[in-house]
Every structure is written in C-alpha cells, then in structure tokens.
Amino acid sequence: MSASKALGQNFLFDAQLLDRIAAIPGDLADKAVLEIGPGPGGLTRALLKAGARVTAIEMDKRCLPALAELGDAYPGRLNVIQGDALKLDHAEIMNGESFAVLSNLPYNVGTALFVRWLGGEAWPPLWTSLTLMFQQEVAQRIVAQPDTSAYGRLAVLAQWRARAKLAMKVHRSAFTPPPKVMSAIVHVEPAAMPEGVSARMLERLTEAAFGQRRKMLRQSLKSVPGALEALECLGIDPQRRAETVSVDEFVSLARELSAG
Structure with missing residues (x-):
C-alpha cells in the first residue's frame, strides 16, 4: 500500500x-x-x-x-x-x-x-x-x-x-x-493549572502577540482590550517583543485580563 x-x-x-x-x-x-x-x-x-x-x-x-x-x-x-x-x-x-x-x-x-x-x-x-x-x-x-x-x-x-x-x-x-x-x-x-487564568484569554494573548512577532508588544497587543494597561500594571516593558516574554509573564498577563 x-x-x-x-x-x-x-x-x-x-x-x-x-x-x-x-x-x-x-x-x-x-x-x-x-x-x-x-x-x-x-x-x-x-x-x-x-x-x-x-x-x-x-x-x-x-x-x-x-x-x-x-x-x-x-x-x-x-x-x-x-x-x-x-x-x-x-x-x-x-x-x-x-x-x-x-x-x-x-x-x-x-x-x-x-x-x-x-x-x-x-x-x-x-x-x-x-x-x-x-x-x-x-x-x-x-x-x-x-x-x-x-x-x-x-x-x-x-x-x-x-x-x-x-x-x-x-x-x-x-x-x-x-x-x-x-x-x-x-x-x-x-501539570497544575495556574489559578485565576482563562485558557481562552491566554490563547487570545498569544495569538495577538505572536501573530505580529516582530512588532513590539505595544503594537501587537493593541487588539486585546486592556492588554496595554495590564503590561504597565505588571511592569512589563511594552517595547519588548513577544519572543522575549516568558511563559510565566504571559500567564500573569492573562490572569490580569481574566480578572478584569
């Protein structure tokens, strides 16, 4: 065959x-x-x-x-x-x-x-x-x-x-x-799922961030309501690119937005 x-x-x-x-x-x-x-x-x-x-x-x-x-x-x-x-x-x-x-x-x-x-x-x-x-x-x-x-x-x-x-x-x-x-x-x-995080929110964040991976976060995450404020709140530099953001940082961002 x-x-x-x-x-x-x-x-x-x-x-x-x-x-x-x-x-x-x-x-x-x-x-x-x-x-x-x-x-x-x-x-x-x-x-x-x-x-x-x-x-x-x-x-x-x-x-x-x-x-x-x-x-x-x-x-x-x-x-x-x-x-x-x-x-x-x-x-x-x-x-x-x-x-x-x-x-x-x-x-x-x-x-x-x-x-x-x-x-x-x-x-x-x-x-x-x-x-x-x-x-x-x-x-x-x-x-x-x-x-x-x-x-x-x-x-x-x-x-x-x-x-x-x-x-x-x-x-x-x-x-x-x-x-x-x-x-x-x-x-x-x-493994254990981090508390207070929506899987859908994390998927949405990663989709936006890596969909335009060469752009800074302030540009790539503009389409996600509240994301730029969440970056500021967490002290994540909006001039960074998605590939520098750790898994834990993405989880923190998703938690911040899930709570909002």
Whole structure:
C-alpha cells in the first residue's frame, strides 16, 4: 500500500523503534490509548503488544483491512473508527475514560490536533499524556524557551499548564516513504493549572502577540482590550517583543485580563 501525500502519510515499520515509542509513556498494560492515523498499524501493533486497549481513528479506508487483521490477533483490544479525527469528539469516543494519546500524527493535522488537546477551560484533561510524532521543527517549537527563534505560541500553550519534553529524534530514513524533513517525538503530561487564568484569554494573548512577532508588544497587543494597561500594571516593558516574554509573564498577563 502506498502512502497518500494528500493525507500526510509516512509509515513506520521498524518494530524495535515502534516498541521504544510505545514505552515512552510508561506501562500501558490495560490502559486506554487513543491513536490518530494508525495507517497499516505499525505503532498499533506495538501498543497492543504493550498490553494497551487501543482506539484508533483512521481516515483512509485502504488501511482498514490491515487494522482488522490486527484486531483479530488481539481480540477485544482494538477499536477502529473510520473518520476525521478533527471532527470527532475524543472524550465521547473514549467513553469518558482517561486515556493516553500516542500517534505518528499525519503532518497535515498534527498541530491543529495538538492545540485542541491543550485548549479548553476544563483541566486536568481526560488525556494523561500525549506522545506525538511531529516534524522536528514543530517539535522544537513546542519545547522552545524564550529568546529563541523557535519560541512562540505553541511553546506557551504547551508549557503554561503542562510539562513538554523532546523524547526522541527519528531519522527520516525510518519512514516509508522517507519525508523530506527529520522528525521528533514530543511527550507532554498535564501539570497544575495556574489559578485565576482563562485558557481562552491566554490563547487570545498569544495569538495577538505572536501573530505580529516582530512588532513590539505595544503594537501587537493593541487588539486585546486592556492588554496595554495590564503590561504597565505588571511592569512589563511594552517595547519588548513577544519572543522575549516568558511563559510565566504571559500567564500573569492573562490572569490580569481574566480578572478584569
């Protein structure tokens, strides 16, 4: 079966590598796992071998027969849903049970799904961890620190109430077909949510600040009511640029605006 460029598919078949990926979140015995874009089931097999109960969402009908064979090999442990992961309610699919997410994410939906899992006012989330394959450049943006070119909205959203780390780099030659870029796996676990902060406000702030990242805060945050006053109140220099503002400073700004 050939990988579909339109669906952002790059398959992994190296069993040893897949076992190492499945081990990143720890013991999966009898744990519920959500996998997005399993393709023909390389990672799915490793998860089932590790004892997980896997729910896999796959858009590509061509992959369903291979996944059905895996289901037969591990009776009652694999539930395959054919559909678009961006349009489905994951909590509903997982029957309200807490779950780990492990995925070699299709490149074209990876960031959108990641932002969705990190969003919303309800915290802690139903997911206990996210172990996700991204293009290396995207992975570096998730774990980036302030004052670096990779630091931006993804870093703030991933780090303000969760712990994100680069778990493993994966060479392009491990994939079929090999993508043009290197890949990396990011592992994220929920942390305590800072009090008095609206997630929506933080998202709005980072959207505005990094949407015009080369401009000073006094310019980029003009569209957020009260933001310039909040900068002054917190003693944050409005002449700074977004990439110099730490996660804690963004949280303080969001708290100030959430209170207002």
